[in-house]
Amino acid sequence: MNTYQKARTFIYRNARPLDIARWQYHFEGGSKKAVLTALAAYQNEDGGFGHALEPDCWNPLSAPIQTWTATEILREIDFIDAAHPILRVILRYLASGQDFEGHFWYNTLRSNNDYPHAPWWHTESDNTCHNDYNPTACFAGFIIRFADKGSELYQLGCRIAKEAFDTYFAGELLGDMHTAGCYLRLMQYSEEADTVDIIDLPALKERLQKQAKHSITHDIAKWETSYICKPSQFFNIADSIFHADNKDIVDYECEYIIKSQFNDGSWSIPWGWDDYPEEWAISKNWWKSNGAILNLLYLKGMGKL
Numbered sequence: 001m002n003t004y005q006k007a008r009t010f011i012y013r014n015a016r017p018l019d020i021a022r023w024q025y026h027f028e029g030g031s032k033k034a035v036l037t038a039l040a041a042y043q044n045e046d047g048g049f050g051h052a053l054e055p056d057c058w059n060p061l062s063a064p065i066q067t068w069t070a071t072e073i074l075r076e077i078d079f080i081d082a083a084h085p086i087l088r089v090i091l092r093y094l095a096s097g098q099d100f101e102g103h104f105w106y107n108t109l110r111s112n113n114d115y116p117h118a119p120w121w122h123t124e125s126d127n128t129c130h131n132d133y134n135p136t137a138c139f140a141g142f143i144i145r146f147a148d149k150g151s152e153l154y155q156l157g158c159r160i161a162k163e164a165f166d167t168y169f170a171g172e173l174l175g176d177m178h179t180a181g182c183y184l185r186l187m188q189y190s191e192e193a194d195t196v197d198i199i200d201l202p203a204l205k206e207r208l209q210k211q212a213k214h215s216i217t218h219d220i221a222k223w224e225t226s227y228i229c230k231p232s233q234f235f236n237i238a239d240s241i242f243h244a245d246n247k248d249i250v251d252y253e254c255e256y257i258i259k260s261q262f263n264d265g266s267w268s269i270p271w272g273w274d275d276y277p278e279e280w281a282i283s284k285n286w287w288k289s290n291g292a293i294l295n296l297l298y299l300k301g302m303g304k305l
Helices: 003-014 017-027 032-040 064-076 085-095 110-114 136-146 152-170 177-192 201-215 244-259 277-301
Strands: none
Touching: 003 017, 003 277, 017 032, 017 064, 017 277, 032 064, 032 085, 064 085, 064 136, 085 136, 085 152, 136 152, 136 177, 152 177, 152 201, 177 201, 201 244, 244 277
């Protein structure tokens, strides 16, 4: 079997219904409706998401990171219907002030501690935002893209976007690739909303091009054993603004995906958590399914599938 066939077999043997629906949408002519139906199972009445949508945290309660994961899936299937219940209620969650301290949505919640979780989602405080724009910068962009421009939520999104922008430009390039990805989403959502007066989009685009080159791990010796940043963290299509500056490592990622696939069709997950071995065994397969989808999307976007 080739790379695609092996990945497909792994998905159908191991993936959640949500990830099977994602796979079918991207590679087998499946519908957005099927993805939305599966995704809605993770959404709570308050509009936020929980229930281990982000597989490293099994907290059923709504949380910003889980809700961010939902927005990423919606973006992945190019879903932009702001009137649809699943998206409209996300906006209600963001407008509610829940899990928000005025400038940041919390990275972690103390209720995480009551359920199986990775150590990085453990916290002793309900006010754990770390002054970090992960996922806050992404939410600001999401709000600008989808909220009613006359709403208080839209004004909040604009304020947070400006604060995030100013913070980013006041310091050095980011060391954390996940926060950098949230700034990328801020730029993309703002461009799609056709806004020109909230933040300096050309300046942000130029800085993010430098950020991508800075963040991507060009030392391929580290790829086998470390938690590293690959080009696919920033883009998965050949006409990306990030492609030209990183072409050699872009091509290497394609080769690496093909050569590093296991016989069962999956790829290695370069992290783990020890406190809940039974749950981690399940979550690891969920992550592998997600990785298979993202790897095949990258190969497809680079014309290598």
